[in-house]
Amino acid sequence: MVKINKIEEIDHERLNALFKRRGRKITIPLFTKKVLETLEAADKKYEVHQCKCGEVMIFRTDYADYLRKQLNTEDIPCNSCLELSDLDIPGQIFVNLSNILKIMERRKIDKNQQRIYYTDKDFEQLKKEGRGLFATTSIDEFYFGFHNFSNAFFDEFPEKESLVCYPLILEIMESAIKINPNIFKEFEKTADAEGLDAASLNTYLVRKSRIDFSSKISDEKFLKSEISDFHSSETGTSYSKLDIKLKMTEYKDLVEQHKYFFNPLLNLINIIEGREFVSNPFDKLKLPPRRPEGKELRIKGLRDKIELFKYHYFGDKLYPLLSDIFDTKLRNDEAHNTYEIDIERRVVRSTKYKKETSFEELDEKIDKISSLYSFFTNNWTKRYFETQKPLMKNLGIEEISLGYVDPVLIDGKLFPNNNCMSELGIYQYWDFAYYENEKRWIPIPELSFNKEFKISFENGNTFDYELDSDVELWLGQLILYGAYNLSLYTIAPALPTFNTKSIAKIPVGGMPEVNILEVKEKVIELPKKSIKDISEKINL
Numbered sequence: 001m002v003k004i005n006k007i008e009e010i011d012h013e014r015l016n017a018l019f020k021r022r023g024r025k026i027t028i029p030l031f032t033k034k035v036l037e038t039l040e041a042a043d044k045k046y047e048v049h050q051c052k053c054g055e056v057m058i059f060r061t062d063y064a065d066y067l068r069k070q071l072n073t074e075d076i077p078c079n080s081c082l083e084l085s086d087l088d089i090p091g092q093i094f095v096n097l098s099n100i101l102k103i104m105e106r107r108k109i110d111k112n113q114q115r116i117y118y119t120d121k122d123f124e125q126l127k128k129e130g131r132g133l134f135a136t137t138s139i140d141e142f143y144f145g146f147h148n149f150s151n152a153f154f155d156e157f158p159e160k161e162s163l164v165c166y167p168l169i170l171e172i173m174e175s176a177i178k179i180n181p182n183i184f185k186e187f188e189k190t191a192d193a194e195g196l197d198a199a200s201l202n203t204y205l206v207r208k209s210r211i212d213f214s215s216k217i218s219d220e221k222f223l224k225s226e227i228s229d230f231h232s233s234e235t236g237t238s239y240s241k242l243d244i245k246l247k248m249t250e251y252k253d254l255v256e257q258h259k260y261f262f263n264p265l266l267n268l269i270n271i272i273e274g275r276e277f278v279s280n281p282f283d284k285l286k287l288p289p290r291r292p293e294g295k296e297l298r299i300k301g302l303r304d305k306i307e308l309f310k311y312h313y314f315g316d317k318l319y320p321l322l323s324d325i326f327d328t329k330l331r332n333d334e335a336h337n338t339y340e341i342d343i344e345r346r347v348v349r350s351t352k353y354k355k356e357t358s359f360e361e362l363d364e365k366i367d368k369i370s371s372l373y374s375f376f377t378n379n380w381t382k383r384y385f386e387t388q389k390p391l392m393k394n395l396g397i398e399e400i401s402l403g404y405v406d407p408v409l410i411d412g413k414l415f416p417n418n419n420c421m422s423e424l425g426i427y428q429y430w431d432f433a434y435y436e437n438e439k440r441w442i443p444i445p446e447l448s449f450n451k452e453f454k455i456s457f458e459n460g461n462t463f464d465y466e467l468d469s470d471v472e473l474w475l476g477q478l479i480l481y482g483a484y485n486l487s488l489y490t491i492a493p494a495l496p497t498f499n500t501k502s503i504a505k506i507p508v509g510g511m512p513e514v515n516i517l518e519v520k521e522k523v524i525e526l527p528k529k530s531i532k533d534i535s536e537k538i539n540l
């Protein structure tokens with residue numbers, strides 16, 4: 001891998017050949033932006049290299065020095081050529097996520113029954129795309145798994161939004177929870193399906209759209225090799241009017257999602273001030289009169305909502321924070337098309353309010369509001385889901401397998417070696433793993449029959465098996481011992497975070513390869529009645 005000192009030194013012909021071979025382009029969003037920042041940085045903590053295969057990589061300088069010493073060469077191979085691909089996110093994950101999000105945008109909300117649902121066709125496709133990434137068996141498992149997977153996914157990026165912290169928001173949350181430890185039960189009573197859906201999905205879609213948009217601009221310019229288009233030392237990042245229009249629309253859409261943030265935030269203030277969690281908290285409160293003899297004012301719009309926070313707990317800190325992040329005038333300019341874009345001066349000029357917003361300020365506003373939403377949603381939803389964990393300890397089981405403690409493979413089929421015990425393998429996603437007193441909870445299924453052999457979990461999934469010769473052999477060994485060995489596998493997707501902790505990688509039940517993080521075993525003895533029922537069913 002040749003060290004790159006300036007952007008013009010990158011061999012684009014070799015890079016494009018690599019993209020053609022692997023069927024996709026740059027795997028990390030905003031990668032080309034990072035390349036430029038690295039090359040222009042004064043401190044030189046990072047280096048850019050291009051491998052002989054065409055791949056462009058960014059290394060920490062100290063790690064590059066280590067590789068040069070270990071490999072005894074200045075030409076450092078890329079992670080793939082070094083067989084370090086566990087440190088990369090597989091490109092197929094980006095494809096699957098893109099397909100998943102397209103389907104999720106077609107979700108339906110039944111407000112009468114307070115539920116989110118999909119057509120059968122769409123949900124089957126969601127299951128297919130999500131296999132190996134997170135639990136997909138039911139809607140509840142899907143949303144829980146999607147939330148946890150998306151957090152793990154975004155944590156893989158160097159410039160992750162989770163680094164942005166709002167201590168004030170945490171203080172408000174913790175104060176409310178301390179006053180009312182049952183706050184999440186009240187939250188469940190008042191939360192509607194649309195609000196819960198927004199908490200799980202909308203913020204993610206915003207983050208995803210920003211990555212797609214920024215990556216598309218930079219990658220297209222990068223591939224054209226038109227350096228003057230990609231970057232200008234005089235003007236900084238290049239923008240077009242279309243870029244700015246899209247950013248203005250993005251900001252307006254972000255501002256209009258405020259109710260999914262403001263409602264729970266005001267409810268937290270309600271708890272702190274001795275009131276209750278309510279469905280529409282802004283309907284219950286009013287603004288103070290503008291004049292001493294005036295009447296209290298109803299809350300009408302976003303500006304009123306922001307002002308209301310001024311008169312309640314944490315108002316001296318919360319009001320300035322929200323006023324800075326939510327620019328109602330900029331939102332109105334986009335909604336009513338009352339602005340002009342000046343590319344030369346790099347500003348958005350309001351024709352209504354006689355104010356200007358620089359392109360850089362617009363980027364900053366988008367960053368602030370999206371990071372605030374993400375921070376609040378992640379911390380609130382994380383706390384909420386933690387309260388649900390005991391109820392979900394039998395969920396998240398994506399697959400099971402029937403085998404033997406000491407199997408032997410004959411003509412492609414498993415047989416018990418030396419009449420060994422039957423084994424039931426359970427594959428449960430990492431985020432559903434539950435611990436009591438630091439001991440892993442093991443979901444124990446019920447074995448039964450209808451027309452087929454049925455393995456079912458309390459409040460969870462059911463797996464049906466046709467009573468063929470393989471299943472009857474497995475049941476025969478179960479009867480022989482009056483017990484079976486249960487192996488619980490904790491599985492996780494092929495993200496670098498999990499790859500480094502993995503015991504092994506295996507394909508499970510038609511899924512892509514997943515990481516095995518932990519294995520727990522337990523011998524399950526069957527009641528005599530169950531043994532008798534099974535014996536009668538298979539005529540033993």
